[in-house]
Amino acid sequence: MSEILDYVxxxxxxxxxxxxxxLRGLIxxxxxxxxxxxxxxxLFIVLDAPDVALTEAAVGAGAATILMLGTVALTTRxxxxxxxxxxxxxxxxxxxxxxxxGTSSLPPFGAEDAPxxxxxxxxxxxxxxxxxxxPNIVTAVLASYRGFDTLGEVVVILSAGxxxxxxxxxxxxxQGEKGQ
Amino acid sequence: MTDDVVLRVLAKQMIPFxxxxxxxxxxxxxxxxxxxxxxxxLFGAGFMLYGMVFxxxxxxxxxxGGAFRIGIAAGVLLYSAVGIAGVLLSGNFxxxxxxxxxxxxxxxxxxxxxxxxxxxxxxxxxxxxFYAFARPKA
Numbered sequence: 658m659s660e661i662l663d664y665v666x667x668x669x670x671x672x673x674x675x676x677x678x679x680l681r682g683l684i685x686x687x688x689x690x691x692x693x694x695x696x697x698x699x700l701f702i703v704l705d706a707p708d709v710a711l712t713e714a715a716v717g718a719g720a721a722t723i724l725m726l727g728t729v730a731l732t733t734r735x736x737x738x739x740x741x742x743x744x745x746x747x748x749x750x751x752x753x754x755x756x757x758x759g760t761s762s763l764p765p766f767g768a769e770d771a772p773x774x775x776x777x778x779x780x781x782x783x784x785x786x787x788x789x790x791x792p793n794i795v796t797a798v799l800a801s802y803r804g805f806d807t808l809g810e811v812v813v814i815l816s817a818g819x820x821x822x823x824x825x826x827x828x829x830x831x832q833g834e835k836g837q
Numbered sequence: 838m839t840d841d842v843v844l845r846v847l848a849k850q851m852i853p854f855x856x857x858x859x860x861x862x863x864x865x866x867x868x869x870x871x872x873x874x875x876x877x878x879l880f881g882a883g884f885m886l887y888g889m890v891f892x893x894x895x896x897x898x899x900x901x902g903g904a905f906r907i908g909i910a911a912g913v914l915l916y917s918a919v920g921i922a923g924v925l926l927s928g929n930f931x932x933x934x935x936x937x938x939x940x941x942x943x944x945x946x947x948x949x950x951x952x953x954x955x956x957x958x959x960x961x962x963x964x965x966x967f968y969a970f971a972r973p974k975a
Contacts, residue, residue: 707870711862715878720963723885727970790941791867791948799872800948804931807951808916811958815913818962822906825969 659703666700681736683729691722708795777802839890848890855883863956867945873952877959884964893971905965912958919950 673693680686694717701710764771781798791797799807839845863876888896920931928935933947 708872708875711870711875712878715875715882719882720878720885723882723889724966724970727967731970788940789944789948791945793867793869795870796866796872796948796952797944800951801933801944804920804933804947804951807955808913808920808931811913811916811955814958814962815909818909818958818965821966822969 662703663700666696666703670696670700681738683734683736684726686736687722687725687729690725691718694718694721708793844890848886852883852887855886856880859883859960863952864949866952867948873955874959876952877956877961878963880956880960881963881967884960885967888967888971893968897968897972900964902965902968905961905968908957908961909965910958912954912956912961915954915957916951919947919954923947 670693673689673696677686677689677693680689694713698710698714698718701707701713768774781794781802785794785797785802786792789797789801791801859876859879859882862871862879863873866872866876884896884900919933919936923932923935924930926935931947931951933944934940936943936946
């Protein structure tokens with residue numbers, strides 16, 4: 658059952674991705690990318706990763722869609738028709754083929770002896786509750802075991818926010834001067 | 838700003854629940870799925886919905902943008918303050934065990950405060966960026 662669900666979701670993902678590439682109207686593209694995020698979130702739910710699914714649904718389908726709509730409102734609603742560039746096409750094809758080749762050396766899906774399962778993972782799972790007293794092991798790893806990494810992530814969000822604010826403040830100042 | 842009555846009424850009914858759900862995700866993250874990142878975005882989404890339906894200028898009159906610019910830094914500072922508190926209490930940076938007499942209680946306290954810091958920064962960045970994008974052109 659869950660496998661059928663996987664295939665249906667992956668097919669819908671591929672269809673949405675093709676739609677995003679083919680469409681020229683940017684509002685529709687933004688909506689489709691929101692749907693894409695929602696499909697990915699459903700896939701995470703099927704994979705028993707509700708924490709990641711919640712993030713993907715909130716950030717990808719919710720906030721990013723609104724910010725992209727804001728960007729479309731500030732720029733243009735129609736994508737310019739780009740001419741065919743053979744070199745770029747070649748780079749994309751070669752990179753894609755290399756990535757597909759790379760997946761062949763990944764451990765099989767859900768393998769017990771995959772590096773992710775045998776490193777520190779088992780220790781977190783067996784000792785996490787005793788050491789932190791937090792039932793949700795994802796929160797324990799994120800905020801306690803990997804607290805320093807998470808601090809870095811928050812600083813990344815801070816710098817991204819500061820960057821956006823500075824860029825858009827510059828735009829507003831330039832417009833104000835032009836208007837005077 | 839929209840004149841659609843259905844949208845306005847629905848948004849008004851939904852926003853309190855969105856904000857409440859964000860707080861639930863924030864403070865129940867120890868027990869269920871969720872945490873600061875998700876809660877921050879949800880909280881921000883509630884504000885964005887209000888801004889989209891009732892106009893960004895109305896929202897900005899209620900909650901001036903400067904508050905969120907302070908919030909962006911405040912969350913990161915709160916997170917780092919927990920880390921430094923660990924050092925001052927003769928532990929390592931971000932060591933929660935020393936925050937309370939019982940290591941587990943310390944872990945709990947540290948995680949709650951740190952997650953709250955994450956939530957504040959994420960929500961503030963979302964709302965400040967929304968203001969920057971959606972504010973009518975000067």
